[in-house]
Amino acid sequence: MARFRSYEHLLRLAAVFAAGVALFLGARWLLVPSDYGRLGAYRASALAQNQLRPIAYAGQVACVECHTDVADLRRSNAHARISCESCHGPLARHAADPAEAVERPDPRATCAVCHLPSPAKPPWFKTVAFTEHADPGPCTTCHQAHAPKL
Amino acid sequence: MSIDRRSFLLEASKLIVLTAPAAAAWDYVIAGAAEQAPDYDASAHWWAMIIDVEKCIGCGRCVQACKAENGVPLEPQYFRTWVERYEIDPDDPEHPHVESPNGGYDGFPGPTKPGTKTFFVPKLCNQCADSPCVQVCPVGATFRTPDGVVLVDKEYCLGCRYCVQACPYGCRYIDPRTHTADKCTLCYHRITKGLQTACVEVCPTGARYLGDLKDPRDPIHEFLRTHKVQVLKPQMATHSKTFYNGLDGAVR
């Protein structure tokens, strides 16, 4: 067995390594977020952070709360199950503050998005050849957008 | 049971199931500000999505709604959800022609080739229960919540892009503004407050449906029992929770 003197320098090296490990553990203790690992291998507060987003679409139920007349009109007609915001766009701000103005959807382009014919659309879905059908007038000339079935 | 009656029941039961929480959600909408959902118990839910290919008309409203609701960059190509249009020549089913102009944001104005089998396929994060993206994240910045949603911790993400590489479905991207990974969050800020996801909310034909597999009253159980559903790339064994009804074998 070599004398202590012969491997004293290795102990200095070991000391440097030990200091490094201590530094690493200290950094870990200081810097690892306190909620990391509570629910899994992630910061638990990220769950809450993902919930923090302002809402843009109010949802059908919110619209019906005030616009009962439209709800009645739509019932048992073709567009009954379509959410209001599907055509009217995101309206959470309007739902929160009804005074906020709402732009009316274009009475032809909006309809065209769904009802333009395409072989890719399922056969049960009603489409209309816009160029042949009452071109170029707005669809609302004859159809009520909320109760389109004539 | 006709399609109309079945889907009406689905919609009606959705409304019944949601009325009480919807009333609570109404408060959040009125409040306007971004808020946490204090009463939400994540372990009581297990979210899944049903995409009914037979109902999709390729209008692209879901793509628009998602971008508006979640602030996704409007310029291509960043999509949390998108719609693809397939055209399959019956004589050559191994080589379908697929398009997704701006992800289907403005619908699909272009014509289809005559004589082909053609349909739309909406795509989004499959919220895999055995997600490869979660597996490869070096720091735990993407994770699966107790209620089965795969989320991104934007304050922890390094932007190494490993998760984007690992996703077999191409549903992830790097947000050019935050330089972190981003993807469909199943509108976590909405579903925890009893609202629908934005895409489900605006779909005019009910081609998308958000289900809670832990809720015994949820119609999703009946739907899965009575329909032939598939997941994308089942060979990857990601345990995807996005179930496709009427999915053609040619869909990638």
Place this chain on the structure above:
Amino acid sequence: MDGMQGFIYPNEAELQWSILIVLYPFITGLVAGAFILASLERVFNVQAVKPTYRLALLTALAFLIVAPLPLQLHLGHPERSFEMYLTPHTTSAMAMFGFVYLWYLMAVLVVEIWLEYRQQIVTSWQRSSGLTRIAYGVLALGSTDISADALRVDDRVGRLVTIVGIPSAFLLHGYVGFIFGSVKANPWWSTPMMPIVFLFSAIVSGVALVMLMYQAMAWYRRVAVDMTCLDTIARYLLYAFLIDLSLELLDLAHRIYEADESFKTLDFMVHTRLFVSQIVVQIVLGTLVPIALLASMRWVSRARVRQVVYAIAGMLTLVGIFAMRWNVVIGGQLFSKSFLGYTTYKLQFATREGLGVSIVLLLLPFLMLGGLVRLLPPWPHEDRANAA
């Protein structure tokens, strides 16, 4: 979008991993290869390559220090990169690799270099003044013991470190291969052979680099090249090359034979978008030509000719192995995961992840090596003898 062909998933339009991620495996490969050459002498007692032992270690260190730089430049948030050490996700190969890197750098390479150079450090410490004196003092950790006993201990421990170092070097670069090979979503990458192919191409590149550096330094120092050493290195390079080629051919044969759902897409990609970088540069110029050159030197007796041919073969090898990394990393992102389309990689020059930065990152290790060679000269006795 120009250059795009067929259908790609909308989010695939932007390539995720750039040339910087090509650089990273290239650099760590050089490290692993250089170290394995060094260990040939230390562990397997191949005395012929002893003249390159210290140079190989310093080369490995220079490149290992530069290796994290391309990664840092690539990250969206480099300031958060320490998170990989603080909260490593244990299922992530990338996270665990951070510890493999740290282990290899600190417990293997630095320790081995320290033990090898300790006597020289102490004597230089005693001989120098000013800032250099302080530097040597720190390097010596304040110990002046260079007695015969101490040096014997150094030698034994050094041998142990090298023995541990060989599997560590295998792990260092095999792990990088695993980072790619374990991505089941990407059929170009996903194969159990990836770590092994990466490792052997690493050995090839590292040995070629040390061979070139040795010749370059001999020319710079105006000394004669030890031809036994050079011939031996070239022989080991040839052996490693033959194994590497066999592995790549095995992978290729397997893919062609099984012809699974991804095969047609990948095959088309190789024949079109990857034709120049894979067929021309990697296979022909980077593998077949160097193998032919190295093998044919058996029958060449003139040392000068062999030196020139070795240098050419070495440079072609480095280009070829770089091309291999390019083909794996970039190639894996040129095709869509839908197997229905392709995209292109637009390499720019003056951006954070551009060609300009890459060139600087490739030059940096040589600068660092220059500094290391000045601080810790590999052949101090020879240099002093020649100066006198």
